Amino acid sequence: MAEHTAEHHIVPLKVYFAVFGALMVFTAITVFVAQFDLEHYWGPLNIIVAMTVATIKATLVVLYFMHVRYSSRLTQVIVVSGLFWLAILLVFTLMDYLSEPAGQPSWASNRKTIFLPG
Amino acid sequence: MAEHATHVPGLAHHFVSMEQQKEAGTIGMWIFLLTELMFFGGLFLAYAIFRYKYPDGFLQGSHLLSVPLGGLNTFILILSSLTMALGVYYSQMGDRKKLVAFLTMTLLLGLAFLVVKFFEYKEKFDHHLFPAIGFWNPAADHPPEQYHQHVRVFLWIYFAMTGLHALHMIVGAGILITLIYLARKGTFTKEYNSPVEISGLYWHFVDIVWIFLFPLLYLTGFHVSGGH
Numbered sequence: 202m203a204e205h206t207a208e209h210h211i212v213p214l215k216v217y218f219a220v221f222g223a224l225m226v227f228t229a230i231t232v233f234v235a236q237f238d239l240e241h242y243w244g245p246l247n248i249i250v251a252m253t254v255a256t257i258k259a260t261l262v263v264l265y266f267m268h269v270r271y272s273s274r275l276t277q278v279i280v281v282s283g284l285f286w287l288a289i290l291l292v293f294t295l296m297d298y299l300s301e302p303a304g305q306p307s308w309a310s311n312r313k314t315i316f317l318p319g
Numbered sequence: 320m321a322e323h324a325t326h327v328p329g330l331a332h333h334f335v336s337m338e339q340q341k342e343a344g345t346i347g348m349w350i351f352l353l354t355e356l357m358f359f360g361g362l363f364l365a366y367a368i369f370r371y372k373y374p375d376g377f378l379q380g381s382h383l384l385s386v387p388l389g390g391l392n393t394f395i396l397i398l399s400s401l402t403m404a405l406g407v408y409y410s411q412m413g414d415r416k417k418l419v420a421f422l423t424m425t426l427l428l429g430l431a432f433l434v435v436k437f438f439e440y441k442e443k444f445d446h447h448l449f450p451a452i453g454f455w456n457p458a459a460d461h462p463p464e465q466y467h468q469h470v471r472v473f474l475w476i477y478f479a480m481t482g483l484h485a486l487h488m489i490v491g492a493g494i495l496i497t498l499i500y501l502a503r504k505g506t507f508t509k510e511y512n513s514p515v516e517i518s519g520l521y522w523h524f525v526d527i528v529w530i531f532l533f534p535l536l537y538l539t540g541f542h543v544s545g546g547h
Contacts (some may be wrong), residue, residue: 212408214405214408217401217404217405218401221400224397224400228390228393228394228397231533231534232386232390232538235541237542238543240542247539247542251534251535251538252534255531258527258530259531262400262523262527263527265404266401266523267519267520268516272345275346276345276346276349279349279350280353283349283356286353286357290357290361291360294364298367
């Protein structure tokens, strides 16, 4: 294991150019798709498509430009643990907020009942 | 303890080998980037909550941003990530000339991004759309009046997120200037190049933040016609 990580891995140039090409194609896809009203089919579809494409792009950058695919297991575990903490932040907070009706501030419904008489 | 068999230039005395030193540097940078991830994560969370609360303000506000300019900056930043990756490659090859060339290209692309951003910000100030000072001019070509406050929330998020991102770009430019200076002096060799590599990690991280900001801010209202 230690011997494996000690290897000095140099990513070949063609990998960098291929990743760059893929990033450009995905950018074009996200701009192109954003013009269509996918919400007509399902409310959050536009944002889901946009975030899926962005996540694919980010994964390509992390794996190849940032060499995580070729890094030590320890580095890989650290990267994944960071994403896990980010998921806790986002998911647990949004579970609370998304349980309230959309389109109005969270204090609006409470204010009437608590502070305003009648 | 016996001293190391060979003294390697660039190896700090508290590390056993170049590989151990490099691994420590990489992990240290990744831990810093995770704190950055949580830092930006808080803003992305704020974006999600406000967007859920004020969907109309985000649709109207998104129309105020220029998709061509945002797209241009996306292209510039991804290209700069490529030149940075190539810089790391040539530092590993020990090619000083190409290392300096690609670091300089990355710096110029980063500065080009900031110039475009400057003109976008200036346009917002000129049109009374900076959410703090002189906000909103009823006579101007703004979204309908009823969206006033909700558009303001969107613009706060826009300035906070892109502003923090631009600040990271400025810091990145400073790092690149330092790297170019050191590379020209011949500090980096085939054996010792981890400063270039971990600075590259930082640069790519800032690129990733923009990869998410572009669709969330610029493209969110793109499918709704007849906006601004």
